[in-house]
Amino acid sequence: MTTLNNLLIIEDELFQLNWLHELCKPLAKNVLLAQDGAEALKMIAAQGMPDALICDLNMSGMDGVTFLRHLANDDDACPVLLLSAASADIIHSVVEMATLQGVFISDALSKPVSRQQISECLQQLPLVPPCPMPRGGTVPPPDRQMLEQALSQQQIRPYFQPQICVETGRLIGVEALARWEHPQHGILSPAYFIDPMYQHALIDQLGEHILEQSIIRCRQWLDQGVEVPVSVNIAPSELLDVCFADRVFALLDRHGLPGHLLCLEITETEGYDDLSRLLETSARLRLHGIKLAIDDFGTGHSSLLHLVQSPVSELKIDRIFVANMLEDSRYRSAVHASLAMARHLRIHTVAEGVETQAQAQMLKEMGCDSLQGFYFSPAIGANELIRWNQQRLALVQ
Template identity: 30%
Template structure:
């Protein structure tokens, strides 16, 4: 058996099972194997021997248990990755897996109990095939200055980009979401994380929204003249609903473009709507009275209130992308998607699935009864001219295939 360049810490309170784990790891060729009977002892071991590549961790034990141990080492860098060794039920294991990921640790997998040598061997190979001792993450881009963002807004450098929504079965475009990119004259395309928090802090979100609606309705008119009918969706923060002039300004832009309200959708994340005040509800009602569609974005990512969902005048649900990412391996995600589809049908609300990245996901969603989706499998966000060109290329392919 070749030597594996891995340092492993075994955290197990049962003496015999700990001995078995240590012997198995040594037999599999691990270079160094350390052991501890509870979390406190494991922390002391780490203090003495330094960083380890893997913690093979039981969860239930006397003293400091595995959960508290993982919380302690999550931000310390003392443990690079984790293998869970537990006899917990499948739903609890899934929750622990999520916790480990949120703590910033790499989860190699679950070896179960009693230990299976082949499963353990495969997880060790996984650690070597995808080393966790990677370069430190690149720090997040610093926020732009307020003056720079104000100038960018005044100079119309904050451009609308478009990502299509599509019919999962036919591939037909059934709408488009407007996103924002900063088209800097010297730095190129700047992502929204650099400037959106500044816009929000400075109370400039409404000004950006009105510019985007104006720009997008111009594109919508061009697309309609070329035979493409598009509903255009905009992201709206719940805090913007408190502006009593919001709906009047949107109505004015619609009139200036001779566009009906039904050509627009406004997407709001659910988290800001759970305690929506009366002024916010008035804005939502006015938008619907103008004919606009309202969509709850990232549904399921927060603490959804079904009561509020029934009270608020929404007619579309956009299901959070995490449900699609975990669709293949998480039965509960399949159940959540199916339940949301049934809820949407009962409430008369369309359901759009976000984050579709593979054809396998699309086919699984079709099997569950999904009809509308959005994601990189179909198209990435594009600038306006690129989007129109993309529509033409797609239409030309469909004509040539007939």
């Protein structure tokens, strides 16, 4: 059972505040009480951040939503248990907001809550909130010279995450994901170098490099008797470049790769300033057999419009929907609707971020075509993929 040193309760209704106080006494050495967010912030400034806090949302002074925004500015923010009589959709939105701002919401309960509910949640409160993603440790941020050197020496190269056919369990494709094989710091993820690539105007050079290296690897697999399509991420701005399609065709010709073995995933992080130009490039790519996929569907700009207007052949369900669909009916409904729409449009579907057998089973029952995620394999090197595929074939046979 977790024993807290300091617990802060923020609740404007006096009876509820006293009830929570009595309930929490056995679970914390010191229980602090505040009747709105402003009072709570003063306590934190004077006495330091508590180990955890319980927070109402609708309060007469500073409400819980505003308080959470202020809390997010503190690097030492503690875990938060939300209690509210607000509707489920409002609570859901607040949790999403707080999480995006870096506040760890350990749980969110709808009032009225039982003694057992609140007791169980308090006993399970973590003393140290989990860090959502690595911050790079002691690795210094790369400068332009380091990035240019990494590209010229091919230290940054594609790793490949398998995509599995739902019906057969076999390898049906791979997605190329950039990794930096740093001579001192080992393998570094894109979280370390993508933003600096943008800052130093090297992102297009990186994209061209990963695209060509992926085509080369795909050709090598084909020579070894393994025909597996490769998906490469591109930005929508690439499709607005009149020369982009010709560059892709030249790469395919240079390395002798058939167009149908290449899929370009359009990351939905930008809007489309010139739809006619985008459609022109998309049509030319598709005429050469190259597939187009909408990546991170539902999280970017104009996804639905792009899906209907463009000659898209594949739709990728973003990992955030997959991660939450088992516990949250809203995410589950979004996945179900996306898959149904793609099925009616006769578009192939891929679910990203599959990490459990339960997720894989639900997606299969919903009619998803293929799956990708750590449940099957992380992104692996090109040579390792061949061995992985052999083991996978033996397993499904």
